[in-house]
Amino acid sequence: MIDIKRGVVIKELFSRSGIAGYLVKIEDKEEKCIAYPDLTGEVKVGDEVIVNTTAVKLNLGSGGYHYILANLNVASKDLSPEGHIMKLRYTPMQLKVLSVEEQDSPYHEDLVAADSIEGIPVLVGTLHSMLAPLCLQLGQWGLKVAYVMTDGAALPMAFSNTVAELKNKNLLHGTVTIGHAFGGDLEAVNIYSGLLAAKKVFNPDVIIVAMGPGIVGTGTKWGFTGVEQGEILNAVDTLQGVPICVPRISFADSRDRHKGVSHHTLTVLS
Template structure:
């Protein structure tokens, strides 16, 4: 069910491509709301809007703002003729896109012929916050010579415009092009599924390295399989099917107070140890001896070290790149200083694929 209320736009907080952040008067309060301009049209101060207030009412971390469902002051909108693929299908918010594969696309012929990633490295994360250290490390260590594409899945937020991080990374030249697949939308290129999304990164975006991760807002339940990050294992399979080189980011933390996320998270142990049916390289950062001992034991106990290749690198250059590019990122509300192992683990994959001498060790445990 959706909790719906009418509100009045009091102020515009910010505008960036595809999204407007608002202050609205609703139920005698003045609260934050988000308008997706490509869904519900432009919005101005004084407009009466229809709001989805469910997440704020339930005090949920996911979607912690009201969302504009319709602008009652500006109801008529037209759309372009190009494109026939609907995302958010059969919902009141279904949106038409021009998918890279469809006949009207200027890339239709390229996509008809695309059938291989030809060994392209594909770094696969689970949380959106992993994106920054990976992209920053690659651009810094490769001196900007490698072209990076970000493929956003539909495992969390569906509109890519919600991510301030993506806008910042593109603005700083750390991501060259974005692709949204499945029901995710708003990328530079739209794709119908993970396979054509990956192929579009290679054949159309001309990526040297592909980063795949969901948008903001992973969904989890605490149960072994009840989280959207299970997609990591399935994406590894897809990359191998297409002849790419999958590189998996493990979720590692020693700051999270929940036991299931201590060391290597149960998310990673499920996705890599059970869901992934094909091989990848799991990259670890150098850690202190006690922490490394726990992580390696968890890899062994979850069969990850038998199913996948393990690489260990000095990931400090990734943290240095975050500082150099002025990127202030958090995960679950924690900063780099509060949860360094998480960001080291993410950045390690970027260090690993970059043409530099920081790889410290690689163990093939076939």
């Protein structure tokens, strides 16, 4: 289920808020690795690390990166004081966040009885790659956009180069990570409270909901994480928003099931 190796950090490749990339020497080879400092603590050149090498070994689409599980040079890491909601629950990497709904949140009172997003349009996509073109077009129209990232793919929002770039260009005005996804401007327990928080806190003109990078598919009708699109559209309707399905359409994909309107979209809307 998991392939683990020990290595030594020899070079930092990049760093931004919530994520850093390193070159790590593993069994006499130099390998690219990603660390999330909130999980591992600070990583420095010369540190000995434990690395999850599973995805690269399976030739999966992780960008060729391994993932640092632990830094053996970090003796301890203390909790920040706020929050008590756990994500990645009951795993060795479970982490504590200040969820927007909980009593210690400054937005708790706003959400206690909230049950409507008051007619705001919500664009619901199935691929993370839909986020940038949607934000670019909405930005050209001068609209303020909030993004709710689900836990259907990558869980750390920091992994997304797209989100970082859109925020740098002021094309995203606020982000929410829901379920077990983490690292947004706000954390929320589920899609309903995530949508309510996006509306109440950021007051956007439009909300976009989509998973992070790395959709899971199996080539079967129902076995893909993008099937969440249907449930999210229903949630938007329940909260009195305007649900808008963003279809998956391609004329370049060589797979018949994704040519034209993808079977993912057809399944969700069936």
